[in-house]
Amino acid sequence: MAHFRPVALAHASRLINHGPTVLVTTAHGGVRNVMAAAWSMPVEFTPPRIAVVIDKQTYTRELAMASGAFGICVPGQALLDLTYAVGGTSGRDGDKFARHALVAGTGPVLGMPVIEEGCAAWLECRLIREPHAEDAYDTCFAEVVAAAADARIFVDGHWAYRDDNTELQSLHHLGGGNFVRAAGNLRAAGQV
Amino acid sequence: MAHFRPVALAHASRLINHGPTVLVTTAHGGVRNVMAAAWSMPVEFTPPRIAVVIDKQTYTRELAMASGAFGICVPGQALLDLTYAVGGTSGRDGDKFARHALVAGTGPVLGMPVIEEGCAAWLECRLIREPHAEDAYDTCFAEVVAAAADARIFVDGHWAYRDDNTELQSLHHLGGGNFVRAAGNLRAAGQV
Numbered sequence: 001m002a003h004f005r006p007v008a009l010a011h012a013s014r015l016i017n018h019g020p021t022v023l024v025t026t027a028h029g030g031v032r033n034v035m036a037a038a039w040s041m042p043v044e045f046t047p048p049r050i051a052v053v054i055d056k057q058t059y060t061r062e063l064a065m066a067s068g069a070f071g072i073c074v075p076g077q078a079l080l081d082l083t084y085a086v087g088g089t090s091g092r093d094g095d096k097f098a099r100h101a102l103v104a105g106t107g108p109v110l111g112m113p114v115i116e117e118g119c120a121a122w123l124e125c126r127l128i129r130e131p132h133a134e135d136a137y138d139t140c141f142a143e144v145v146a147a148a149a150d151a152r153i154f155v156d157g158h159w160a161y162r163d164d165n166t167e168l169q170s171l172h173h174l175g176g177g178n179f180v181r182a183a184g185n186l187r188a189a190g191q192v
Numbered sequence: 193m194a195h196f197r198p199v200a201l202a203h204a205s206r207l208i209n210h211g212p213t214v215l216v217t218t219a220h221g222g223v224r225n226v227m228a229a230a231w232s233m234p235v236e237f238t239p240p241r242i243a244v245v246i247d248k249q250t251y252t253r254e255l256a257m258a259s260g261a262f263g264i265c266v267p268g269q270a271l272l273d274l275t276y277a278v279g280g281t282s283g284r285d286g287d288k289f290a291r292h293a294l295v296a297g298t299g300p301v302l303g304m305p306v307i308e309e310g311c312a313a314w315l316e317c318r319l320i321r322e323p324h325a326e327d328a329y330d331t332c333f334a335e336v337v338a339a340a341a342d343a344r345i346f347v348d349g350h351w352a353y354r355d356d357n358t359e360l361q362s363l364h365h366l367g368g369g370n371f372v373r374a375a376g377n378l379r380a381a382g383q384v
Contacts (some may be wrong), residue, residue, distance in 0.1 A: 018364035018372060019211010038209050041231040043245050046377060051243065053235050058264040077378065085379030098245050133325055137235040137333060139243060157365045168373075172210035172364070174351045177380040180210060180304070182364055182372035185270065188276030 007147040011157040013042035015074060015121040015147060016050065018159070018182060020170035021083060024052060025071035025104065026063035032104070032113050035060045035095050036087030036105040040072065040175040050125060050145040059091040064127060064140065071112035072123040076153075076168035077181050079118040084177050096181050109146040120168040121149035158168050163187050196308050199339040202350040205234035207266060207313045207339060208242065209253050210351070211372060212362035213275060213379045216244060217263035217296065218255035218306040224296070224305050226288050227278030229363040231266065240336035242317060251283040256319060256332065263304035264315040267358035268345075269373050271310040276369050301338040311359040313341035353377050 007015065016022065021038045039053035052072065054061045062072045075083045086096050097104055097113070104113035108123035114122040125142035133139045153168040154162055161169055161182065170182045199207065208214060213230045231245035244264065256262045267275045270285045278288050287294055289305070296305035299316040306314040317334035325331045345352055345360040353374065355359055361375045 014367045018366050019213075019233075021211075021232070038211070039212075039233040039235065041233045041243070041245065043231065043331055049329065051233070051329065053233065065280070080378050081381040085382060088382070097355070113276070137241065137243065139235055139331075141329060156371070158368070158374075161366070161372050170364075171378070172362075172374055174210050174377075175206045175351075176349070176350070177382070179378040179380065180351075180353050180361075180374040181376050181378055183375040184373050185273050185366075186363070186370040186371040186373055188371065189273040190277060 002164060003150045003152055003162065004148045005151045007050050007149050007154065007173065009144060009156060010046055011125055012048040012147040013145040014151060014159065015044050016042055017120065018170060019171040019172060020074050021054055021179070023073040023075055023083065023115060024060050025073060025115065026055060026060050026067065027111060027113055028067040031058050032095065032097060033063055033091035034086050034102065034113065036083050044143065049141060050144060051139050051141050053138045054140050056148055068127045070111040070113055070125050070127065070142065071114050072108055072125060073115040073119045074157060075171055076118055076120050076123040077168040078172060080179060083171055109148045120153050120170065121147065122160045195342045195344055197347065198341045199306050199341050199345045200349060201240050201336060201339065202238055202251050204240040204315055205237050205338040206351065207315060207341060208215040208234055208264065209233055210362065211364060215265040215267055215275065215278065215307060217265060218252050218259065219303060219305055220255045220259040221299060224287065224289060225255055225283035226252050226278050226294065226305065228275050235307065236332065241242055241333060242336060243331050243333050246332050247296045260319045261302040261304055261382065262317050262334065264317060265304050265307040266313040267310045267363055268310055268312050269363060270359040272363060273369060275363055291368045299309040299338055312345050312362065313339065
């Protein structure tokens, strides 16, 4: 999309700092997949590292382990139904991008699928193999090696949530298909 | 507070499923502390387990490692300024509860400080020692052993975000003291 611009790696953690539900994308050996994940977080600013829980039963986990990489896309409110839908089906049953007419580009560093239409941002992530954490907690650590965001909502390295970009604002899964949307900037006293 | 009710452990992950910024509380050897953490997530439903990033430089980390436990409290929007304030100072410089006139009870299982006034929920967590993840990623894994939530916003095991309980709705840190608030239930198509 013409609106996406690269995000400096030093700012990449901000893209998921606020706890949005994300889409995890994968590609390996000519197949690709996408799932929803409510459980992710940054773990380090520099180098930018994240953790995401990817159940060991999922096709996404299989593909991520095979390729050593995955993408994280931050869906806006426009993708509410899609986000819930891709969380409830398996890519083993067919290409979910095709099923949902989901357009994905190719990440610049790792070749992961990156979704820009309806999303506010994406991150390409190189898996850091941690067999114990993966096995015991389904927690996959990764380093962010490329990131981009929609300039209509991420400006000069910061999110800019405004009344005119609500469709790009994040989704936060309460459970069972009930989400809350992020809204209304609040500025804490004493901020610099 | 009279509004808090126990939450079944099977539902505990829902309390942070939507990625709120939380308060991490600790107590050991007669001292106690509280800090803000934007980086936390559930990692397992049953038994309920979570991960939270606690920098190894912090007093919170020192106390959590010493006691093998910490509390997670989910502040509502009423605690916006407090949440930001306790994220920017160290408990090594004095008791932050006293400094901010923050009232805390005592958790029923581990004796961790639990904040109910201004918060929507709390979880008492027993640290699961994972020296490598703690060292490499400042990521602390823990099992939730007790949880409670305000019955005005968590009903029958589910969040109930409504127009009449916005003060208890969650905060999501964008960075630098800018937060977005969770708002407006969205129901995905196809939910059961």
